Amino acid sequence: MSPRGNRGTDGRDTMAADTPALDTRSDRVRLRDLLYGFTRTQTLHTAVRLGLPDLLAGGPLPAADLAARAGADPDALVRLLRGLAAMGVVAEEDDGRHALTPFGEGLLPTAEGSLHGLASLVGAEYHAAWGRLPDAARDGRPGFDLAFERPLFDYLGAHPEAYDRFNRWMAAATRTTAAAVVEAYDFSPFARVVDVGGGYGALLTAVLRAFPGPAGVLFDLAAVVAAAGPHLEASGVAGRCEVVGGDFFAAVPEGGNAYLLS
Ligand SMILES: C[S@@+](CC[C@H](N)C(=O)[O-])C[C@H]1O[C@@H](n2cnc3c(N)ncnc32)[C@H](O)[C@@H]1O
Structure with missing residues (x-):
């Protein structure tokens, strides 16, 4: 038997049932890797x-x-x-x-x-949420809601330590792209920039540091902005930044010339 299969009576290669072609074997290895x-x-x-x-x-x-x-x-x-x-x-x-x-x-x-x-979130809360994906696919509701019987931000609001991990992760991720945002967009014409759902203010901080003119408003749920102060202080922009807690489904702060959503 050749490595790829048997030679049939008509002279052409036919695949032995128990010997998958090389492509098939590597596909199975890749699929197994994805499953694991x-x-x-x-x-x-x-x-x-x-x-x-x-x-x-x-x-x-x-x-x-x-x-x-x-x-x-x-x-x-x-x-x-x-x-x-x-x-x-x-x-x-x-x-x-x-x-x-x-x-x-x-x-x-x-x-x-x-x-x-x-890393701390994916193996715990996200893992449990994705474990409900088969139900979510049938039901239409987010897997997180099914696993934790409430939406993500309600859950995080009730678990400050998890919310802090979430916000730190968001801030770290945003910092990797914020430099490109302030490079690509001129915020200098704006007197007041409002960051809606701004977390610990990673994007707003980058804007305020790059442009000395605008004042900033960091807007997020009350539990988040209550913990944002040290992050703004560490970035050196706290003096130019108002912090407002609230629900963006109800209203966002008025008087901004530019509103960020990231
Ligand atoms: C994807 S995160 C973005 C974080 C932030 N923009 C950053 O770059 O770090 C979404 C943000 O929306 C906030 N958020 C969720 N629901 C909200 C609501 N109803 N009102 C205000 N903020 C909310 C969360 O607390 C979270 O900080």
């Missing part, structure tokens, strides 16, 4: 939940030390580290210690464009 996508999500999520990126930020550690500091089972942690190494997040050094790679540094909360907040 959740394992990568959960491996990254667990690394962040255990604080491994932060623990390794100070330098490589032996697995046993890392397990002790993370409060993890030593054997389980070795298996987790192998999964993280396969994804390039950590690397095992010659002396057996484990190091965070430059790629893995994206999971540090302080990294530029940090994915720390996303």
